[in-house]
Amino acid sequence: MTSEDNRFSARAARYAKVGANVGSVAAKVAGQRLFGIEADDKAQAAELAAALGGLKGPLMKVAQLLSTIPEALPPEYARELSQLQSQAPPMGPAFVRRRMQAELGPDWRSRFGSFEEQSTASASLGQVHRATSHDGRALAAKLQYPDMQSAVEADLTQLKVVFALHARFDSAVDTSEIMKEIGARLREELDYTLEARHTRLYHAIFRTDPVIRVPEIEPDLSTRRLLTMSWLEGRPLLSHKDDSLADRNRIAQAMFQAWWHPFSHVGVIHGDPHLGNYSIFSEDGHPRGLNLLDYGCIRTFPPRFVEGVIDLYRGLLANDQPRIVAAYESWGFRGLTKDLIEAMTMWARFIYGPLLDDRERTIAEDTKPGEYGRREAFAVHKILKEKGPVKVPREFVFMDRAAIGLGGVFLHLAAKQNWYRLFNETIDGFDLETVTARQKAVFGEAGVPLPG
Numbered sequence: 001m002t003s004e005d006n007r008f009s010a011r012a013a014r015y016a017k018v019g020a021n022v023g024s025v026a027a028k029v030a031g032q033r034l035f036g037i038e039a040d041d042k043a044q045a046a047e048l049a050a051a052l053g054g055l056k057g058p059l060m061k062v063a064q065l066l067s068t069i070p071e072a073l074p075p076e077y078a079r080e081l082s083q084l085q086s087q088a089p090p091m092g093p094a095f096v097r098r099r100m101q102a103e104l105g106p107d108w109r110s111r112f113g114s115f116e117e118q119s120t121a122s123a124s125l126g127q128v129h130r131a132t133s134h135d136g137r138a139l140a141a142k143l144q145y146p147d148m149q150s151a152v153e154a155d156l157t158q159l160k161v162v163f164a165l166h167a168r169f170d171s172a173v174d175t176s177e178i179m180k181e182i183g184a185r186l187r188e189e190l191d192y193t194l195e196a197r198h199t200r201l202y203h204a205i206f207r208t209d210p211v212i213r214v215p216e217i218e219p220d221l222s223t224r225r226l227l228t229m230s231w232l233e234g235r236p237l238l239s240h241k242d243d244s245l246a247d248r249n250r251i252a253q254a255m256f257q258a259w260w261h262p263f264s265h266v267g268v269i270h271g272d273p274h275l276g277n278y279s280i281f282s283e284d285g286h287p288r289g290l291n292l293l294d295y296g297c298i299r300t301f302p303p304r305f306v307e308g309v310i311d312l313y314r315g316l317l318a319n320d321q322p323r324i325v326a327a328y329e330s331w332g333f334r335g336l337t338k339d340l341i342e343a344m345t346m347w348a349r350f351i352y353g354p355l356l357d358d359r360e361r362t363i364a365e366d367t368k369p370g371e372y373g374r375r376e377a378f379a380v381h382k383i384l385k386e387k388g389p390v391k392v393p394r395e396f397v398f399m400d401r402a403a404i405g406l407g408g409v410f411l412h413l414a415a416k417q418n419w420y421r422l423f424n425e426t427i428d429g430f431d432l433e434t435v436t437a438r439q440k441a442v443f444g445e446a447g448v449p450l451p452g
Contacts (some may be wrong), residue, residue, distance in 0.1 A: 038335030090127050091145065093117035099143055103226040111221060115141070121276075125189055125296070130231065138231035139218065142192070149190055156183050181394040183218030185271065189296040189391045192227040198295040199229065201446035202270075205262050211254045211289030213281065232291040238412060240287055245288050245416065251280060252415030253422065254290040259406055266439045267306045267451065271398035272297035273405035275412070298441075299398040301452040303435040304330060309399070310427050316345075316352055323349075340390050351403050354419035363410035363419065 091099065096117050100108045109115060113134045119127035126144040133139055145151075165177055188194055196217045203214040213232055220226035224438050240251060255278070262268045270277075270292070278295040280287045308330030315323030325341060333344070349356070354363050 043125040053181050064068075090119050090122045091143070096129070096143065099146065100226070103143070103220070103223045106364065112139070119143075133218070138233070139221070140215065140229055140231045141221070142227040142229075144190070144192065144225040147189075151184055152190060156186065176391070177394045178392055181397040184394075185297055185299070185398065191224055192222065195223050195227055195295050195298075196222055197446055197448045201268065201298070201442065201448050202262065202292060202295060204442050204445050205266060205268075206258075206292075206437070209257075211250075212258050213289065213291045215291075215293070232279065232281070232293065234281045234291045237275055237278050237280055237409070240280055241412060243287065245414075248413045248415050249417060251287050251290065252410055252413050252417055255406065255409060256417070256419075256422050257426075258290055258292055259402065260423065263301075264306060264310070264427050264430060265435065266299040266442050267303055267435065269299050269301075269317040269402050270295070271296070271299045271402050273402050273409060275409065278409075299395075299397070299402075300448070301395060302451045303432050303439060305395055306435060307430075307432055310430055311357065312348060313352055313423075313427075316349060317356055332395055334391065336390075344390070351400070354407075356420065358418065358420040360416050360418045361413060362416055363407045 027097075047324070096119075096345060097281055100115075104111060113132040113136060115131040117131050118129075120130050125148055126142050129141045129143060131139040131141050159182065160179065196219070199215060203216065206212045206214050215229035215232055218228040218230075227255040237251065240248060262270070272294065274294075277292070279291040280289070280290055280294060281291055308327045311323055311330070312327035314320070315327055321341075324345060325336065328336060328341070328344060336344070354361065440450065
């Protein structure tokens with residue numbers, strides 16, 4: 001057995017160990033509550049993070065996601081989980097050669113001009129290798145780790161344990177639909193053919209945009225577990241933190257456009273606004289625009305849902321309560337009482353807050369990036385705990401997560417914008433029929449099924 005075989009056999013052992021550790025934390029919490037022992041949520045959250053931290057696999061992606069959904073988990077747990085890193089141990093060259101042969105056949109190397117066996121980046125589901133085509137074009141080849149389907153299912157099983165633990169002692173939020181949505185999206189990320197279609201979708205949206213670049217897929221060098229695309233040269237987003245305000249604002253405007261334009265025009269969002277999913281390209285020593293690098297977590301919506309998001313915004317702007325409630329119902333929220341509407345509107349005013357304020361400002365004043373939304377989520381939770389639970393629709397999960405993640409990026413950049421004007425320029429002239437027609441055309445071109 002090779003060292004790489006041993007490494008990935010060890011991965012299975014780690015899953016077993018992590019499962020036991022999570023179960024141990026769960027049993028401890030349950031025992032304390034059963035016997036009336038005062039629990040130390042902070043200490044238990046740290047224990048849970050330590051238990052999960054040994055995995056370094058897909059669950060880390062889930063843990064980071066949960067940290068952005070208000071009260072899917074207690075604040076102490078969310079804070080600890082948000083600090084975990086979504087990095088798996090890289091595959092060595094010998095293992096990479098075997099994996100590439102499995103995907104493209106024994107002559108795989110001859111299909112590239114060059115291929116670097118040492119990866120340039122690694123993440124929760126795979127790693128990226130530099131390569132070139134025979135005509136000299138720079139390529140990025142994303143190769144999935146072996147047996148990731150089993151890893152994802154194991155992680156989702158652990159997630160059920162965490163959710164069940166929280167549900168037993170704190171029923172403010174019904175997480176059943178959250179669990180379904182996370183499972184569906186994470187399983188989708190395993191299919192690189194779907195990611196290729198989503199990449200083509202974004203390429204069709206931004207084909208003529210001068211400040212947003214999307215890679216082009218190499219279909220003959222791609223499979224369900226290997227995705228090869230054009231290499232987009234750029235620097236990490238955070239390397240521009242100390243740039244001038246004008247340059248940081250230029251990056252923020254590109255980020256805003258990259259997220260809100262696809263949603264408002266064709267009903268699609270990039271559901272994983274992680275800092276590693278972007279890089280910045282420059283001209284004349286100044287940032288020019290944004291490279292969008294990862295399309296594993298894309299969420300599509302029917303035009304009616306887009307209309308509901310815009311209606312909620314306009315209802316909040318006019319303080320129109322019937323319109324606000326109608327928007328919640330169009331999102332899929334049911335059985336809303338006056339108290340639940342009050343709690344949800346408190347959260348909605350936080351999410352939409354910068355977009356409602358017609359002045360130049362940071363995205364959230366006096367807030368650190370890692371704490372974005374924490375104070376508001378705590379206030380919402382107090383109401384939901386007394387008057388809930390509220391069942392969160394699946395469609396809300398990644399919409400909310402992406403908005404929080406995007407806000408965190410703007411905080412990192414310390415950008416100042418009139419977010420109200422940016423948003424209103426984006427949704428100006430919104431028309432349900434136009435969006436429906438545009439969505440059919442763009443989705444059809446990319447080969448992506450229309451959302452139901």
